[in-house]
Amino acid sequence: MPTQPCRVLTGDRPTGALHLGHYFGSLQNRVRLQAEGAELFIVVPDYQVLTDRDVAEHLAERVEDLVLDYLAVGIDAAKAVIFTHSAVPALNQLLLPFLSLVSVAELHRNPTVKDEIAHSRQAAVSGLMLTYPVHQAADILFCKAGLVPVGQDQLPHLEAARTIARRFNSRYAPGGSPVFPEPEALLSAMPLLLGTDGGKMSKSRGNAIALGASEDETARLLKGAKTDAERRIAFDPVSRPEVSSLLQLAALCQGRDPHTVAAEIGDAGASRLKAVVTEAVNEYLRPIRKRRADLATDRAHLRAVLARGNARANEIADATLAQVKTAMGMRY
Numbered sequence: 001m002p003t004q005p006c007r008v009l010t011g012d013r014p015t016g017a018l019h020l021g022h023y024f025g026s027l028q029n030r031v032r033l034q035a036e037g038a039e040l041f042i043v044v045p046d047y048q049v050l051t052d053r054d055v056a057e058h059l060a061e062r063v064e065d066l067v068l069d070y071l072a073v074g075i076d077a078a079k080a081v082i083f084t085h086s087a088v089p090a091l092n093q094l095l096l097p098f099l100s101l102v103s104v105a106e107l108h109r110n111p112t113v114k115d116e117i118a119h120s121r122q123a124a125v126s127g128l129m130l131t132y133p134v135h136q137a138a139d140i141l142f143c144k145a146g147l148v149p150v151g152q153d154q155l156p157h158l159e160a161a162r163t164i165a166r167r168f169n170s171r172y173a174p175g176g177s178p179v180f181p182e183p184e185a186l187l188s189a190m191p192l193l194l195g196t197d198g199g200k201m202s203k204s205r206g207n208a209i210a211l212g213a214s215e216d217e218t219a220r221l222l223k224g225a226k227t228d229a230e231r232r233i234a235f236d237p238v239s240r241p242e243v244s245s246l247l248q249l250a251a252l253c254q255g256r257d258p259h260t261v262a263a264e265i266g267d268a269g270a271s272r273l274k275a276v277v278t279e280a281v282n283e284y285l286r287p288i289r290k291r292r293a294d295l296a297t298d299r300a301h302l303r304a305v306l307a308r309g310n311a312r313a314n315e316i317a318d319a320t321l322a323q324v325k326t327a328m329g330m331r332y
């Protein structure tokens with residue numbers, strides 16, 4: 001029987017509002033794991049914002065808004081440790097020994113980093129872009145998280161964290177008890193939700209429905225969603241990805257099967273589909289949005305939640321760094 005509750009760590013860059021893709025892809029999992037007794041850690045990786053841009057804009061506001069979204073969806077602030085990179089020096093210091101455990105060739109091979117470099121708005125690739133998966137390994141390993149709920153695109157980073165844990169243990173604790181456990185990824189069972197333009201749902205592409213969007217805004221976005229010319233609505237993710245993603249969204253909100261939702265709409269076409277989805281989303285999000293609006297009036301509370309999370313993260317990071325230094329022989 002494990003004596004310690006399972007530690008779960010995940011995080012979201014403070015680059016914009018959280019949306020339905022985050023909700024059904026990860027936030028819902030976090031709330032469930034917390035309800036089941038897991039110790040939940042959420043990093044707001046403020047340094048990671050600087051991977052593909054020169055300046056992280058509106059940081060303070062965006063960080064507070066993330067905390068707001070977390071609390072609105074039901075993450076228990078009294079139990080969760082919500083913290084920012086920049087407030088936890090010992091976590092950042094783990095980056096140095098960790099960098100010594102990976103080769104430059106490995107850094108260049110990371111497929112997610114390659115993709116981000118291809119889409120970057122910067123002319124040159126910064127050192128932070130190339131090394132941020134190692135920083136992310138520090139996010140995960142400083143608290144010795146066992147489980148990391150992430151999307152598919154984060155799997156290479158999880159693999160990097162596992163490799164770093166393994167190499168650290170075998171280099172600095174050979175034969176002894178390992179300093180770092182190897183974290184496991186937890187992928188959501190949910191199939192990918194597309195953005196309203198049929199592409200990947202993304203904060204920066206204007207194709208996502210934010211959790212905090214108004215009902216009218218939600219209706220407007222869904223009205224403009226890409227569909228296809230076929231009148232009969234059917235769930236067929238391979239040949240009709242846009243229509244199927246909308247059906248999936250309605251089904252998730254209503255706790256139903258997307259085939260059933262499709263059958264009910266039948267020959268009524270895309271406009272009926274959009275009306276059904278709008279209704280389902282607005283209804284589902286109503287209590288979350290209500291809670292969000294209430295919480296938004298007390299910014300001091302959001303900052304206090306973060307301050308408490310930062311203090312706890314520092315305690316844990318200090319202890320882990322001390323252990324790392326001891327293992328490395330840095331005892332002076």
Ligand code: TRP
Nearest residue numbers: 009010011012013043045136139
């Ligand atoms: N890279 C993640 C993203 O872009 C955010 C993140 C930073 C993260 N550190 C993490 C996710 C640690 C999981 C674990 O969304």
